[in-house]
Amino acid sequence: MNCRSEVLEVTVEARQVEEAMLALLHTILLHRSSGKFHYKKEGTYSIGTVGTLDIDCDFIDFTFVRVSSEELDRVIRKAVSEFKDALSSDGMGQISLEFYQKKKSRWPFSDECIPWEVWSIKVNVVNLANEQERQICREKVGEKLGEKVINVVEVINRHEYLPKMPTQSDVDNVFDTSLKDVQPYLYKITYQITDSLGTSVSTTMRRLIKDTLAL
Amino acid sequence: MDSGLSPQDKKDLDKFIKFFALKTVQVIVQARLGEKIGTRSSSSPTGSDWFNLAIKDIPEVTHEAKKALAGQLPGIGRSMCVEISLKTSEGDSMELETWCLEMNEKCDKDIKVSYTVYNRLSVLLKSLLAITRVTPAYKLSRKQGHDYVILYRIYFGEVQLNGLGEGFQMVRVGVVGTPVGTVTLTCAYRTNLAFMSNRQFERSAPIMGIIVDHFVDPPGGGPRPVNMGHPCNYRAPDEDDGGQYAGVQDSQEVCTTSFSTSPPSQVLHAGKDHGGVVPVPGQPPHGADAHPTAENAANTPGKRRRRRRRDEGRRSASPSDPVVSLNAFTRKIGAFVNKPNVTASSLDLPFAAFAPRGLDLEENDPMVQPPDSPTCPSPLQASLHSQGSEGSGQQDDFVMVDFRPAFSKDDLLPMDLGTFYREFQNPPQLASLSLHISAQSMADDLDSLPEKLAVYEKNIDEFDAFVDMLQ
Numbered sequence: 001m002n003c004r005s006e007v008l009e010v011t012v013e014a015r016q017v018e019e020a021m022l023a024l025l026h027t028i029l030l031h032r033s034s035g036k037f038h039y040k041k042e043g044t045y046s047i048g049t050v051g052t053l054d055i056d057c058d059f060i061d062f063t064f065v066r067v068s069s070e071e072l073d074r075v076i077r078k079a080v081s082e083f084k085d086a087l088s089s090d091g092m093g094q095i096s097l098e099f100y101q102k103k104k105s106r107w108p109f110s111d112e113c114i115p116w117e118v119w120s121i122k123v124n125v126v127n128l129a130n131e132q133e134r135q136i137c138r139e140k141v142g143e144k145l146g147e148k149v150i151n152v153v154e155v156i157n158r159h160e161y162l163p164k165m166p167t168q169s170d171v172d173n174v175f176d177t178s179l180k181d182v183q184p185y186l187y188k189i190t191y192q193i194t195d196s197l198g199t200s201v202s203t204t205m206r207r208l209i210k211d212t213l214a215l
Numbered sequence: 216m217d218s219g220l221s222p223q224d225k226k227d228l229d230k231f232i233k234f235f236a237l238k239t240v241q242v243i244v245q246a247r248l249g250e251k252i253g254t255r256s257s258s259s260p261t262g263s264d265w266f267n268l269a270i271k272d273i274p275e276v277t278h279e280a281k282k283a284l285a286g287q288l289p290g291i292g293r294s295m296c297v298e299i300s301l302k303t304s305e306g307d308s309m310e311l312e313t314w315c316l317e318m319n320e321k322c323d324k325d326i327k328v329s330y331t332v333y334n335r336l337s338v339l340l341k342s343l344l345a346i347t348r349v350t351p352a353y354k355l356s357r358k359q360g361h362d363y364v365i366l367y368r369i370y371f372g373e374v375q376l377n378g379l380g381e382g383f384q385m386v387r388v389g390v391v392g393t394p395v396g397t398v399t400l401t402c403a404y405r406t407n408l409a410f411m412s413n414r415q416f417e418r419s420a421p422i423m424g425i426i427v428d429h430f431v432d433p434p435g436g437g438p439r440p441v442n443m444g445h446p447c448n449y450r451a452p453d454e455d456d457g458g459q460y461a462g463v464q465d466s467q468e469v470c471t472t473s474f475s476t477s478p479p480s481q482v483l484h485a486g487k488d489h490g491g492v493v494p495v496p497g498q499p500p501h502g503a504d505a506h507p508t509a510e511n512a513a514n515t516p517g518k519r520r521r522r523r524r525r526d527e528g529r530r531s532a533s534p535s536d537p538v539v540s541l542n543a544f545t546r547k548i549g550a551f552v553n554k555p556n557v558t559a560s561s562l563d564l565p566f567a568a569f570a571p572r573g574l575d576l577e578e579n580d581p582m583v584q585p586p587d588s589p590t591c592p593s594p595l596q597a598s599l600h601s602q603g604s605e606g607s608g609q610q611d612d613f614v615m616v617d618f619r620p621a622f623s624k625d626d627l628l629p630m631d632l633g634t635f636y637r638e639f640q641n642p643p644q645l646a647s648l649s650l651h652i653s654a655q656s657m658a659d660d661l662d663s664l665p666e667k668l669a670v671y672e673k674n675i676d677e678f679d680a681f682v683d684m685l686q
Binding site for chain 1 (some may be wrong): 603
């Protein structure tokens with residue numbers, strides 16, 4: 001199928017990178033996470049409950065909602081933290097959240113990973129000279145993130161392709177069942193850093209979730 | 216238009232839409248309570264959470280929503296609206312946003328009710344959770360308290376947006392197609408926050424400039440709103456498991472994906488200590504069909520005033536026994552120090568310590584009459600020299616009053632400002648600066664000087680050699 005691709009762009013100060021990324025990634029994952037499936041006999045299943053949590057940002061005038069799952073939050077924070085460390089103080093980078101499905105292949109071929117939705121968040125880091133500018137930046141970035149959340153919601157509510165609900169045997173090809181309280185669609189996070197000259201000097205593709213190419 | 220829709224599906228769809236409407240109202244109102252909301256995920260389905268989302272039910276809000284719906288469902292031409300407004304402590308109010316749950320004629324006949332519609336409604340609720348934190352009213356609601364409060368009003372029927380001022384913006388949260396129509400959830404929000412809507416207000420000065428202030432005090436006291444709907448704050452007993460069941464108990468399970476049964480209403484603990492939303496008499500600005508605000512006027516506005524002020528200043532304690540105070544002042548009084556023996560005519564005088572003193576005090580003020588000292592090699596030593604007499608001698612003439620420094624809090628802590636001040640206002644003098652010791656050493660030095668000179672003269676050769684070495 002065709003993979004849906006969405007690009008979001010933000011310009012932030014260095015200290016805002018982490019929270020801005022968390023806000024957007026968590027907003028997307030909120031919509032792409034389900035409760036845990038519990039399969040019963042007769043091919044039916046029941047779905048667990050997803051809780052939500054309001055998170056206030058410290059460096060941005062913004063509050064976002066994330067899924068109430070500490071495990072998931074840890075994974076996302078780790079990925080964002082690595083991305084932030086790789087970004088220089090006034091560089092550009094892009095972090096991508098890709099949802100995919102696994103398609104089992106016969107031996108000797110390994111499983112295919114077929115993305116069905118990719119969110120790319122382009123980040124432009126700026127340096128600000130004084131406190132007044134930083135205060136303005138706090139508010140402006142908050143407003144921008146609000147616009148991005150509206151964009152995300154708009155895309156998701158088009159209700160375009162979603163993988164079919166899997167049978168019990170197939171659930172691991174569609175969902176990430178490793179967490180104990182929620183069940184997001186299978187996803188992986190990768191990032192790229194561009195240096196300040198705009199050339200992609202090191203396209204660091206780091207696989208931060210190990211599902212994809214494993215046999 | 217339920218051709219092709221089985222009775223079971225129709226029944227399910229109605230149920231979904233009804234509970235979706237109720238949950239929508241809960242999400243919106245809870246997002247305007249002024250506090251962060253948090254619920255827990257649960258891996259094992261309890262069968263009590265609609266749309267697989269943990270959204271608590273505030274009973275009053277459910278009650279208001281059901282009253283507004285009056286047994287009907289949102290349909291074509293019948294929208295359910297939640298109006299959020301702001302009301303200042305002076306009584307001025309302003310609509311901030313209107314959330315509308317509408318249904319239009321566009322049907323999606325092929326969609327599976329029990330599964331796809333349900334899941335899409337769940338996604339739509341998640342979107343609502345996200346969007347409610349993004350509109351401008353969210354920030355205002357987080358800062359509500361002293362100066363203003365946030366109210367909500369639910370009505371059913373035609374959407375009314377005239378109260379939002381010019382240039383209001385619309386954001387679409389999402390749509391879900393169903394076999395009987397398309398469910399649409401939108402929000403229209405005011406952008407012109409500096410503009411007070413022109414209602415019958417006496418005040419012409421705009422107040423919004425003060426309210427939209429990032430440094431509004433944290434939530435505290437304030438008069439309760441009299442009209443314009445219900446305050447967005449609520450506190451119920453702190454229990455997670457629902458107490459009363461206000462909701463309809465419908466224990467039907469849907470097949471294939473076992474959908475939850477109707478959830479019991481859960482009591483929410485969030486919100487300020489308002490102690491319950493009480494319907495107040497009011498004149499809604501628009502002639503809405505439903506009058507959720509016009510209810511029994513049992514609670515008058517006066518009664519509605521709840522003091523939500525935190526314990527800011529504690530009452531000052533009565534001054535301690537003068538005898539105790541007397542004992543506290545048996546110290547040398549250094550220079551530059553306010554004398555503690557001040558007579559206060561009234562104990563209530565907060566600045567008693569600074570009250571004008573009698574003339575007799577001036578006699579003993581070291582600043583006015585420097586104490587005598589034997590030799591004063593330097594002015595510094597004179598000023599540091601403590602008064603010869605102890606403080607106790609003078610204290611006989613005056614009544615000791617407990618020294619209460621201005622702006623200090625009550626003496627509940629072991630070391631409050633007053634005690635600290637008292638203890639450290641009479642520090643003992645530094646030994647090295649003590650006059651008689653330095654005088655003594657000076658005298659000794661002078662006496663031993665001839666002997667030292669003799670010794671140095673004897674060793675003059677050594678000194679010369681040393682100096683040569685250095686050069």
